[in-house]
Amino acid sequence: MKVFLSSIKNEFLKQKRGFTWIIVLLLSLGTSFLAFVDVYLRYDYLTKKQNLLNTWEILLLENHLSALWFITFPLAVTTICSLLYYVDYKDGGLKYTLTLPISKNKLYFSKWVTVVIFSIFMIILNISGLILAGKILNFPDSLDIYLFLKYGIYQFISLLGVISLQLWLSSRTNNIIVSLAQGFVGIIASLFLAQSQFIAKLIPYAHILYSIPLKGENNSIAIQGGITFGLLFLFIGMVHFKRKDILD
Amino acid sequence: MRKMLQIEMLKLKHSKVLWIAALAPAFIVFQGASNFLRYYDLFTGKGQNIWNQIYTQSVIFYSFLLLPILITLIMSLMGKVENDNGGWKYALTLPIKRKDMYISKFILGSCIVFINILVFIVSILIAGKMVKAPDPIPYGMIIGQPLLSYIVSFPIMIIIYIISINFSHVGVPLGLGIGLTLPTLLVANTKYWIVYPWTYPAMATSGGGLFEQNMLIYPFSIILFVAAFAIGLYKFTTKDILS
Numbered sequence: 001m002k003v004f005l006s007s008i009k010n011e012f013l014k015q016k017r018g019f020t021w022i023i024v025l026l027l028s029l030g031t032s033f034l035a036f037v038d039v040y041l042r043y044d045y046l047t048k049k050q051n052l053l054n055t056w057e058i059l060l061l062e063n064h065l066s067a068l069w070f071i072t073f074p075l076a077v078t079t080i081c082s083l084l085y086y087v088d089y090k091d092g093g094l095k096y097t098l099t100l101p102i103s104k105n106k107l108y109f110s111k112w113v114t115v116v117i118f119s120i121f122m123i124i125l126n127i128s129g130l131i132l133a134g135k136i137l138n139f140p141d142s143l144d145i146y147l148f149l150k151y152g153i154y155q156f157i158s159l160l161g162v163i164s165l166q167l168w169l170s171s172r173t174n175n176i177i178v179s180l181a182q183g184f185v186g187i188i189a190s191l192f193l194a195q196s197q198f199i200a201k202l203i204p205y206a207h208i209l210y211s212i213p214l215k216g217e218n219n220s221i222a223i224q225g226g227i228t229f230g231l232l233f234l235f236i237g238m239v240h241f242k243r244k245d246i247l248d
Numbered sequence: 249m250r251k252m253l254q255i256e257m258l259k260l261k262h263s264k265v266l267w268i269a270a271l272a273p274a275f276i277v278f279q280g281a282s283n284f285l286r287y288y289d290l291f292t293g294k295g296q297n298i299w300n301q302i303y304t305q306s307v308i309f310y311s312f313l314l315l316p317i318l319i320t321l322i323m324s325l326m327g328k329v330e331n332d333n334g335g336w337k338y339a340l341t342l343p344i345k346r347k348d349m350y351i352s353k354f355i356l357g358s359c360i361v362f363i364n365i366l367v368f369i370v371s372i373l374i375a376g377k378m379v380k381a382p383d384p385i386p387y388g389m390i391i392g393q394p395l396l397s398y399i400v401s402f403p404i405m406i407i408i409y410i411i412s413i414n415f416s417h418v419g420v421p422l423g424l425g426i427g428l429t430l431p432t433l434l435v436a437n438t439k440y441w442i443v444y445p446w447t448y449p450a451m452a453t454s455g456g457g458l459f460e461q462n463m464l465i466y467p468f469s470i471i472l473f474v475a476a477f478a479i480g481l482y483k484f485t486t487k488d489i490l491s
Contacts, residue, residue: 019419026427034431071313072430079426083419090332176418177325181268184317184426188309189275193282 003102004110010097011114014087020080020118027076028122032129035063040137054141057214059134060151063126070208071187073122073155074162078183080118081166084111086176108171108241112234115163123152147213154211158222160230161204168237171244197221204229252344252352259329260356265322269360273368276314280306281375299386302376310368311397311450312432319361319404320425326357327412327421346485354409354477361405365398397452400465403445403472410480414487445472 015021039046039059046058053061063069088094097107127148134143170179187205194206200221207225210218260266283305284298330336340346372390404425412421432446441447448465 019417019423023423027430030427031430034434038434066434068430068433075426075430079423086418175264177321177328178264178268180422181272181318181321184321185268185272185275185314188314188317189279193279 003100004106007100007102007107007110008113008117011084011110014091015083015114018083018087020083023076023079023083024118024122025125027072028125029129031067031069031072032063032126032133034067035059035069035130036133036136038062038066039133043137053214054144055139056134056141056144056147059130059139060147061212061214063130064212069126071191073119073126073159074187074205074208075184076122077115077119077159077162078166078180078187080115081163081170082176082179082183084114084167085170085174085179089174089176104242105238108167108238109234112163112167112237115167116160119159119163120156123155127152150213151211154213154219154222155208157226157230158207158211160226161207161228161233164230164233164237165204168233168240171237171241201225204233249348249352252348253356256352256356260325263325263329265325265360266363269318269322269364270367272314272318273310273364274371276310277302277306277368277371277375280309281379285379297386298379298382299376299390302379303372303386303390306368306372306375307393307453311453312436313429315364315397315401315449316404316429316432316446317426318364319401320408320422320429322360322364323357323405323408324412324418324421324425326353326409327415328418331412331416331418347481350413350481350484353413354406357409358402358405361401362398365394369394393453397449400448400452400469403448403469403476406473406476406480407445410476410483413480413484442468445469 039062046062047055050058050061088097098104100107102110131143131148166179166183169182170176173179190203190205191209194200194203194209197218200206200210201224204225207222207229210222210225213219281302284302330339339349369391373385376385408421408425411424412418415421428444428446432444432450435441435444436447436450441451442464448469451462451465
């Protein structure tokens, strides 16, 4: 257990000089800033158009859709997964990491836990940014913390599928561009293919679209899909990683 | 110069970049066409042109998101080949002019992006045929607009190219390119889009009917491209390579 925890700490140390923290901070706070500017400029238009929702829900909707958080977040997770392997590749490959007294399964799982922790940071930063934006704009409605709590949890569960899938895809190739491209094209193509709920159940990239905690949204797709695909690709990734011969 | 181009092509021979360039637009068109098929009655109910609808569905996401992201990936790859293995030291000890290296890498990158655009056009034509859309095919729109958006995407290409050559970490041009791509939808709606080159490909295709045609982008993009190309060339030929 101690070795496992120290390998997670090791993963974070490897990212210290890299870009992952910049991505985590910039993208999550940047998106809440974009949502803030958007609601600030279009306040009257938005409140008139969405008269069924209160202002906090409008802010959440704008963050998720207009500020493209539903694309940015999977994009960021894809990049973090690829960067995790890129840092290893640049420093001479996984040879050195594999000399440690830790099983390959636990190593792969520690990478997974690292990405999960990064994505939790991103969700917390984004939601804090949104709450701050709402306070600055002096919304008339009172803050409903449960709304944001549900939003955060739904998002996190729905993204487990992407995390596992991208971690597996990034482990298959040394070239960061290829793993990034697989993720990006997958996200952009599946976000539209997933307009029918039936197909959306099968595509992990699309589950985040169903994570908005408003009435009339089918959140079960997000939760079931996230857990199913998260565990499935974690398992596939671990088996593949264990069998893989690290030659370089 | 021709030899330089051949050498650069050899460096990319084992890379999978051409597959990425080729397959990605096909994906987008596939989703555009399937989107169209899903809402078939909604789109053709008022007797609109089927070709228009398929094209519009695909080009919105292509010009706003996919094209800038693919340009970022391809141009970052151009610098990555040398940056990764300490290659600048070796490449620049050869008896070649630095100017030739700079120009030939850029030409190769822009050719791969051009292949990307061609695949997009061909995919739309194939998708239209598969949906059995009736003639006449609006060739002007399907072939003309993507080619125009290729021309105005040169500023994006040159900016990412310069950044990828000057920074040894591949994450810098990737992150900047993708980070600047994400707000394009919001920026394109404001009146400041003209200073933001990432909105130019979308504006050239008039965002699939979302925005009006604006002739300003052509002179702007040409001026921006020539200026950035000259600055990049000057910096590359005079810079001291230490790593």
